[in-house]
Amino acid sequence: MKNQSVKKNIDWICVIIYSTLVIMGWLNIFSSSLSSTEDTYQKQLIFIAFTIPLIFVILAVDGKFYEKYASVIYVVGLLSLAGLFVFGKTIKGQTNWYSFGSFGVQPSEFVKTATALAIAKYMSDSQINLKDTNKQIQVLAILGLPILLIVPHDPGSALIYTIFLIVLYREGLPAWYIWTGFIAITLFIFTLVFEPQYVILMALIAIIIVYWRSRLANRNIIASGIIFTLISGFVLSVNYVFENVFKQHHRDRFNILLGKSVDLKGIGYNTNQSEIAIGSGGWFGKGFLEGTQTKGGFVPEQHTDYIFTTVGEEWGFVGSLVVIALFVTLFLRIIFLAERQKTKFSRVYGYCCAGILFIHFFVNIAMVIGIFPTIGVPLPFFSYGGSGLWGFTILLFIFLKMDANKVNEW
């Protein structure tokens, strides 16, 4: 009886887009695996097969379960991250795996969902107003804990969590968080491109202009001084962090992106090869299994983080457009569904769901086409890997279950 209502009420648009993306992903993994000896496409097929029972379980679980146990799930997630320090397995310089024989599980892929649940739960528990500084600190703490645990292993993935700020903004987080974030990112990039002293000089000029142009009553020499000090401090610390805390490969990634160093054989190889592969696709691509770059295995990690290069090379601009359009449709559909939720919990969760999927999508493709530094973030539903696929599937279907359930709540 209950299952039938799920079948009736589930948002089939999302399900169809999801299935299409998964199948397209698999076809591209199949193509890219022809150049390697690994049987990645077979493994991925097994992972895909496992999503079916997984989805049934998620849909079968009572709708209230996730809200009720959100905190527990969150704590388990944090513990699984903390456990990496002891039991983690290091693969490609990142200790973010648990190894079970030949199988590995990446807890960070699931912690995103757990964090989303925790934040949704927090926001729904009381009549929380994010104008309140205490509440802001609390919600940022929920967000901050997993980030702190992830940064040591994989600083790039921590970036994913910034999307929660935008979700929280929807729920009333003051705009200056967004602005601060925006200014911080701008300063960060400026500091890397130009010398720090010039950036500080530019900031000083900007502040003086703002001060000059404001009305006399609003002129506050002390506030301006504090802002300037903060900016200078930030710029200098960015420079310090970049030079002293970042590892060489992180620095290289930024330097390549900023055009400061060109080394097409070494560290710049990945991006250069992925640009070549995508660029050679033209309007309609070279056709399925016809990609010369794909066959030649020129693009490293093509089946995982660089899977989009296969789309670009073999399916061309048209194929890329279709894939991007599918993703965007899915995101907007989820946001649309979130907005019509009856409970705040499921609305916040829906937003988180759309946000997490979107930031993966954007960072991944931006990296592949060379407008973002190399950060190991998978393309949702496309990239090879069980943890990723299951993590995103769970994230999406928990929301689809909530959405299907809302009718029952009446």
Next chain:
Amino acid sequence: MRKLLLPSIIIVAASLLLIRIFYLQVINDTFKLKSENNAIKIKYEYPERGYIYDRHGKLLVANQASYDIMVIPREIKNLDTLELCQLLDISKEEFLKKIAKAKVYSPRLPSVFLPQLNKSEYAAFQEKIRKFEGFYVQKRSLRDYEVDFGANIFGFITQVNDGIIKSNSYYKSGDLIGKQGVEQYYEDILRGVKGVKYFLKDKYNREIGSYKNGKYDTIAVQGEDINLTIDAEIQRYGEQLMINKRGGIVAIEPKTGEILALVTAPSYDPGILVGRQRSKNYTLLYNDSIAKPLYDRGLLAEYPPGSPFKILTGLVALQEGVIDENFTVFCRHGFSYARGRFMRCHCHGGALQLHRGIYESCNAYFGTAYMKTINKYVKPSYAVDVWSSHVKSFGLGQYMGYDLPTGRKGSIPTSKTYKRIYPNGGWRSTAIVSNSIGQGEVLATPIQLANMMATIANKGYYYTPHIIKKIKGEKIDPKFKIKHETTIDKKYFEPIISGLFDVYNLGTARGLKVDGIDICGKTGTAENFARIDGKKVQLEDHSIFVAFAPKDNPKIAIAVLVENGGFGATIAGPIASLMIEKYLRKKITRTDLEKRILEKSLRSEYAKLGGMAEASSIETTPKDSVSKYKEVKTNSAVDTTKKKIN
């Protein structure tokens, strides 16, 4: 409002991605190109060059396998430079220079690192090739010369230069091309067409299959074999006779225009321009600006022909009707053609008719005949043009259109020439009388003189001289089958030929008569000057001789030029008669004469010109001095012609 932030970010971000992807895929073309360079490997299959045979089917030029070490600079990894240098016997500086040069050409395309290894060098390298990532071996076929003569005829094979690569898309870096001689002229035929195979490669540069199932692949087409009109025997003999002399010999078969021999001296063994010593030897030859071993004197040496030109002066005068056989001139060891102007003559003097005028080579006779020809018309400019067109109908004063890549027009003056020299006009026959005896403004190359003799032998026609006899599967250019008629009537040739015949019986070449062969010939002498230490010095005359034989059924026409050889009958004459005897009789009866010519050296005369120091290494022992590439020697078939009389 806050609801709109995330959707807006999504849409803006997605558009940003699409714009960038659109730029990469549709607007910017460079990635497509990079992809091809990246993933497609082109392999060439070089066909064997066609063989070259002589007119009797004797093999002159064949092929041998050679191996070029190629390098793709980008793919060099973990290289033990020292080991490579030792293995290939090159210095570190050379290594660095070669790598730098390869990088300039292209870091990702193959260029030749070290050309033309022989088999044993190749084997040694091949054993260790795994150690040298980025290097591989390209097999090519190189020339294997079966004879040690004919270098000027064959030309040589060399790597294409950047200019050719840019202008002709067929050639890629490291490809070989024919330079000079028939290798250049018949490049397209001898070369064949190289085959191309496209392979897909992976990031390790391994082949992973053919590209588009070989849709764009082509098969190599073998080069065609060719037969030259050259007679190997007299070519070799001519080169021997010219040892220690400078000059050229051209022999033509009058009935067909086929070039039987084309000798230039000094020359070199074609085998020295093969193999790793090639560039060293080539530089040596190229830099010898005095002896000029790469300069084909048979085709390029323009000199005033001297006395042989009197034949044409006589023929034109006969044709114009200003003289006949019995026209008589009284020679006072010269003649006074204008007030105070006297042309000296070495003949015995007295009253001469045409016949004796020829065999005694009387200047007075032909000077007079020429002035009568010019004075026939009111305007000397018109008369000169009439004379000029008669002379040009013998192929002089123009490019002849033969099938070799170099040549000179020579010079036969026309009214325009004199308008330039005398812009105010007022010149008369007296001003140009030296033309009558092949001086003045007249210039001709040995091949033009040989063709002139062929035309006289034919009594008034010639075929354009050519060196190609047969191209397998293809007819030779029809232009070599076109008969060129002169403007002189056939009947006027008879008295001239009988005069030329008596040159051997009564005239300047009496001592050169060959028993049993009726030769018609004419001596010649060309004055020449050189600037030594800033002073104009008259050097020993160039010795010239032209001839054809036998008189009644001519089989060979020949022109011989020996620089600074003196009077025509001293060196050029004997060489011509020995060549004729060798060709017609296959053996030499006058061994004394042969010995004298073979031993005759003009080196002391040439020493006056300087430059002997550099030239000596090639000239002293003309063939074997430059160390020959050992592989060539062992590979080439045992050939009796290699036994040089030195």
